[in-house]
Amino acid sequence: MSLFRQRMLRWALRRQGPDSLPLQLKPRRIYILPTGTGWTFGLLVIAMFLAGMNYGNGLALLLTFWLAAFALVGMIQTQRSLAGLTLQHVHAEPAFAGGEVVLRAQLHSRLSLRDLTLDAEGARQVPVTGAGSHDEGSGDLSLSFPARQRGRWRAPVLRLSTSAPYGLFRTWTWLSLDVSTLVYPTPAGMRPLPELPGAEEGSRRLAGSLDELAALRPFREGDSPRQVAWKAYARGAPLLVREYQGHAAALREFDFDALPHDDTETRLSQLCRWIVDAAAENQRWTLRLPGSAVVAGAGPEHRRHCLSQLATFGAGSVT
Amino acid sequence: MNPTGMGPSARRMMLVAFAAGALLHVDRAPLWSIFVAVAALCWQLAHLRWRLPLPGAVVRTLLALGLLLLTMISFRTISGLAAGSTLLLVMGSAKLLEVRAPRDARVVAMVALALLLAACLERQSLLRVPLYLFAGWVALSALTALGSQADIRPRRALAASGRALLIGAPLAALCFVLVPRLPGAMWGLPPSEDATTGLGDEMSPGSISELSISEDVAFRVRFQGPAPPPSQRYWRGPVLHDFDGFTWRRRLGPGAVRQPTEPVSPPLRYQVMLEPTGRSYLFGVDTISQITGRRNFQTFDGQAIASREITSPIVYEGVSYLEVRHTKPLSVTGRRLDTQPLGNRNPRTQALARQMRAASLDNRDYMQRALRYFQDGGFEYTLTPPRLERDSIDDLLFNTRLGFCGHFASAYVTLMRAAGIPSRVVTGYLGGTWNPVGGYYVVRQSDAHAWAEVWLEDAGWTRVDPTAVVAPERLRRGVNELLDSGTSLTGRLFVQAEWLRRMRDTWDAAANFWQERIVNYNLGAQLSLLEKLGLGKLDYRALAVLLIGVAVLWGLWVMRAAARSPRAAQDALEKTWGRFAAILGRRGVGVAAHDGPRAVALRAMQAWPDLASQIREFSDAYVALRFGPAAASPPQREQLRELHRQLSALARATASTHRPRTG
Numbered sequence: 001m002s003l004f005r006q007r008m009l010r011w012a013l014r015r016q017g018p019d020s021l022p023l024q025l026k027p028r029r030i031y032i033l034p035t036g037t038g039w040t041f042g043l044l045v046i047a048m049f050l051a052g053m054n055y056g057n058g059l060a061l062l063l064t065f066w067l068a069a070f071a072l073v074g075m076i077q078t079q080r081s082l083a084g085l086t087l088q089h090v091h092a093e094p095a096f097a098g099g100e101v102v103l104r105a106q107l108h109s110r111l112s113l114r115d116l117t118l119d120a121e122g123a124r125q126v127p128v129t130g131a132g133s134h135d136e137g138s139g140d141l142s143l144s145f146p147a148r149q150r151g152r153w154r155a156p157v158l159r160l161s162t163s164a165p166y167g168l169f170r171t172w173t174w175l176s177l178d179v180s181t182l183v184y185p186t187p188a189g190m191r192p193l194p195e196l197p198g199a200e201e202g203s204r205r206l207a208g209s210l211d212e213l214a215a216l217r218p219f220r221e222g223d224s225p226r227q228v229a230w231k232a233y234a235r236g237a238p239l240l241v242r243e244y245q246g247h248a249a250a251l252r253e254f255d256f257d258a259l260p261h262d263d264t265e266t267r268l269s270q271l272c273r274w275i276v277d278a279a280a281e282n283q284r285w286t287l288r289l290p291g292s293a294v295v296a297g298a299g300p301e302h303r304r305h306c307l308s309q310l311a312t313f314g315a316g317s318v319t
Numbered sequence: 320m321n322p323t324g325m326g327p328s329a330r331r332m333m334l335v336a337f338a339a340g341a342l343l344h345v346d347r348a349p350l351w352s353i354f355v356a357v358a359a360l361c362w363q364l365a366h367l368r369w370r371l372p373l374p375g376a377v378v379r380t381l382l383a384l385g386l387l388l389l390t391m392i393s394f395r396t397i398s399g400l401a402a403g404s405t406l407l408l409v410m411g412s413a414k415l416l417e418v419r420a421p422r423d424a425r426v427v428a429m430v431a432l433a434l435l436l437a438a439c440l441e442r443q444s445l446l447r448v449p450l451y452l453f454a455g456w457v458a459l460s461a462l463t464a465l466g467s468q469a470d471i472r473p474r475r476a477l478a479a480s481g482r483a484l485l486i487g488a489p490l491a492a493l494c495f496v497l498v499p500r501l502p503g504a505m506w507g508l509p510p511s512e513d514a515t516t517g518l519g520d521e522m523s524p525g526s527i528s529e530l531s532i533s534e535d536v537a538f539r540v541r542f543q544g545p546a547p548p549p550s551q552r553y554w555r556g557p558v559l560h561d562f563d564g565f566t567w568r569r570r571l572g573p574g575a576v577r578q579p580t581e582p583v584s585p586p587l588r589y590q591v592m593l594e595p596t597g598r599s600y601l602f603g604v605d606t607i608s609q610i611t612g613r614r615n616f617q618t619f620d621g622q623a624i625a626s627r628e629i630t631s632p633i634v635y636e637g638v639s640y641l642e643v644r645h646t647k648p649l650s651v652t653g654r655r656l657d658t659q660p661l662g663n664r665n666p667r668t669q670a671l672a673r674q675m676r677a678a679s680l681d682n683r684d685y686m687q688r689a690l691r692y693f694q695d696g697g698f699e700y701t702l703t704p705p706r707l708e709r710d711s712i713d714d715l716l717f718n719t720r721l722g723f724c725g726h727f728a729s730a731y732v733t734l735m736r737a738a739g740i741p742s743r744v745v746t747g748y749l750g751g752t753w754n755p756v757g758g759y760y761v762v763r764q765s766d767a768h769a770w771a772e773v774w775l776e777d778a779g780w781t782r783v784d785p786t787a788v789v790a791p792e793r794l795r796r797g798v799n800e801l802l803d804s805g806t807s808l809t810g811r812l813f814v815q816a817e818w819l820r821r822m823r824d825t826w827d828a829a830a831n832f833w834q835e836r837i838v839n840y841n842l843g844a845q846l847s848l849l850e851k852l853g854l855g856k857l858d859y860r861a862l863a864v865l866l867i868g869v870a871v872l873w874g875l876w877v878m879r880a881a882a883r884s885p886r887a888a889q890d891a892l893e894k895t896w897g898r899f900a901a902i903l904g905r906r907g908v909g910v911a912a913h914d915g916p917r918a919v920a921l922r923a924m925q926a927w928p929d930l931a932s933q934i935r936e937f938s939d940a941y942v943a944l945r946f947g948p949a950a951a952s953p954p955q956r957e958q959l960r961e962l963h964r965q966l967s968a969l970a971r972a973t974a975s976t977h978r979p980r981t982g
Binding site: 041048168 | 479501
């Protein structure tokens, strides 16, 4: 972003104040400038004006004035197309670090959604898809941001713009919305899921669980090599992992302090890996983090709660 | 969406825009450049239709360079309007071959607009205006189609840009009237590129076997006060002095001094709207005393001349006298110039002249005698005379005896000079027809005429028109009315069909209004119009304030118009439904944001079973307008009003009934 743009942004934000949803865009916060095509058009009109003046050619002047009036109409229409637009809801989904935070803005406009551009520093617009949305003025615009760091992610200043209907002017508004979400740690780590309490020896547990073998599922990073169906792999099948029914009811314990003394982030990644896997396998677990309450549970709500704890771990509390 | 971000309709619009821009130059641009444009258009079409690959970067660069070179070779320059528009045309064609992204297509649309401008600078006739309108509209529509990410259908793009043009028209008209014009050109005007039409520097009647009578307008005249009768409306053009026995020429070398005159009759004031001729001649009736216009002047022989070739229509005012008195005897140089010896050419004519002069009392008597010779000598007026021998006057007088004005004037002056009387041939126009629609006289190329001027010691330069005695009707009526044959079919048609003439008059008046009031709207015209509007006292600053004030009012009007856009009607529809949902909410029927209209209606019908049919009617109307086939076009005002009426009825009905059960 150029220095000029930054200064203008700061000025604009000071002017319009913080935004709250639902938000209807007022004309005073809508800015407009010619596009590249618009500047070229302007140059052409100026050239025509000079030629018409010089040759005393009324026709050329009439054409010039008409084109200029057309551009003015376009300017007003472009500006008006953003004024009155309503932003109903803006929402960002939690994501894992290294992945993408997707921000979804639900809005209602006079324009086709395709003609609206939502962007922000470092973000990528997700194209509007679907047959129904072709000309629709109501719907979602999505932006995807790279989720770099574990922790609380806050949406930067967004820019909603359009150059419809003639492409001669681009009009935009800055949105400083209080939208945030959590970025969970990257699920990583090769350690197997912690043993079930009561299981003393791996081999015995394995032998015992063999009877309860329920299904094979694709290998995921972090699965125990002992659970891999090597025989099937040798026959040319992809890496498969045996799943055991009995585990669902049992309670596993994911303890931060029980992990070898790697650095905090590595340990959090491992814990995250386990939670994701356990949730996918519909198992029960408790998460022990230094300085936080221990709750046992299962299911998406528990998963979300635990992942949130991982995301905010160390922020504002004692490690 | 197309991966390039440009829909096929937008691409097609761009092609049409460029084709329209090229079309404006078809009749002037060199043939090869038209060929290049057509080839490029075909290539893009083939690319669009059959995925024919576009040329690579190397080929395109070579092509562009080649085309630039070709333009320079063909015009020997790249400046000037003609070369410039050809360059635009071929470079636009080259650009057309690399159109992949919308950005390239927008450049092509801009080139189409620039081609339109070039055409406007070159030619401004009313006939071409519809073509210009079309080209401009299509180019702006192409920009519109390219400006949207959605693939806009051509009809919608045309409608959108057409709407904006209509909204912009009042402001454009206002700017046109009020924006101050310059008194003159800021930089040099381009040299003339036009072919010449109308009267020329020389006249060789003998070489013409068929005079082509063009119905083109030479000029239009508005008289202040009553116009002289047609037989007195001799429009003076080039005066020819030098004769080699076959061809009459203008004096290009040193002439003579101008013979001073004194007006005898009252002055005749008139305004001439001259069509471009490519020459510098101006025309005025009879003896011209004044011609307005900077650097316009008169030659010694009374011809009005402009300082440069007339390549675009101009307007000037003139003052003339039908009768003047020459106050000084003919200068020596003037006499020498107009009594040039005939040498050994046309010997029989010279012999005839000597014989007739000997039989006459004086020069005046001889003049009359020669005129009678044309009257009684069995001469006939025709526009298809036979070609004449080298001694053209001998051949005419003693052999063919057929000719038109040029023949008779030429022969008459020869007879005078053979007797030593100073005389010259004057070319110009005679008469002109009244256009009742426009309130002016139209002088056409078919009114071209030639007559003689003879110096008489007691009267000075005296006009003698031998054609008048051969074909007296020529003076009172036009050439077309005079002859049954030998004239153009269209010319005769206009004579015979009154309504056709009326139509032509109307068209001509419109074309003249266009030329005079729009194309030639200059500083003078602006000042006089402002004077008429009562704004004559305003200076530039006041004008600017006025202009800006009206522009702001216009802007407010446009904003209101934008609020009435199709989308606004959709918004109104949404709002109506929103109010229904709000009413339900107030009455305790929960409506969630994600609930579709059917679900909301169902819930409302459960809450007020006795209003079920009304609710269904309302929701059905809304659904039909919002999602049904009618949703393609914005809802009509009446439909919205009906929906509002139903909503109000529901609001009253739900308020009066008891609170519904919730849940």
